[in-house]
Amino acid sequence: MKNDDIIDSVLSVLALDGSLNKWEIQFFNELCQRLNISQETQHKAIQRIKQGKGRIHLPEQDSDKKRLLYFLIQAVVADGKVSEQERHVLQTVVEKLGISFSYVEEILEQRMKEVKTERYTIRQESTIVCPKCSFEQTSSYRCKRCGVIFEKYKQAQGPTDEDLLMDILSSSNRLKKKE
Ligand SMILES: [Zn+2]
Structure with a gap:
């Protein structure tokens, strides 16, 4: 699964309700940064969605599902907290992938602990x-x-x-x- 496919898929899922709100666009921008997607590619993906040409390439292979999920979770926990909106978007994608959300919540909790520990350790060592x-x-x-x-x-x-x-x-x- 290519990075372009990942952003197209995520964007399509975000736009399932017919529009992209400010928060959803921010979420998407952060994901693109994490995946090193160029501004041009990002812009084209948004244009396709606005023209109603969204494409959902939700992966079928387990390795690709895990990869997509990995980037989504990274994006969600990046700011050190999981908002209700972030949880909702993640849940929507996860259900489309046919993955149990309770499994994903476990990973989320684990990642949150890691992010907090990383921040604590960095502050202790460097100050x-x-x-x-x-x-x-x-x-x-x-x-x-x-x-x-x-x-x-x-x-x-x-x-x-x-x-x-x-x-x-x-x-x-x-x-x-x-x-
Ligand atoms: Zn001094």
């Missing part, structure tokens, strides 16, 4: 607070606001309370070992 000016940033070497080099700044500040505590703990361990 650093400057020890001098407290500016929050993704740089890990030099502060983007005050220009301080984190490692040098830490050394110049002398040992932190945590460092002192570690020293005390390690020296007391040494004492214990000697006894």
Whole structure:
């Protein structure tokens, strides 16, 4: 199944009720971006729909069904939430494909968890607070606001309370070992 067929099919399903609303067009634009569909191809597909020449190439092979479903779910969860409208459109397509929607809802839930975990992990790993000016940033070497080099700044500040505590703990361990 070619990408052009996928967008034609999705667009036809979106237009089943006789029109494309603002939300449906947005949904479609996002899907085209994800599939790297050119503006021209996208425009032609919309023109065909407006002329009543929509084509539904819903795939028959399981591998193609899965592929179409994959892109639909990616598009739906892309913003980190699933609206009632998104759920409704997805349900319409899924029913046309002859796939059980409860199965798709399971995948949706799974993907939502993954998207949330990905975002959480990225934020945790990439954010650093400057020890001098407290500016929050993704740089890990030099502060983007005050220009301080984190490692040098830490050394110049002398040992932190945590460092002192570690020293005390390690020296007391040494004492214990000697006894
Ligand atoms: Zn700074």
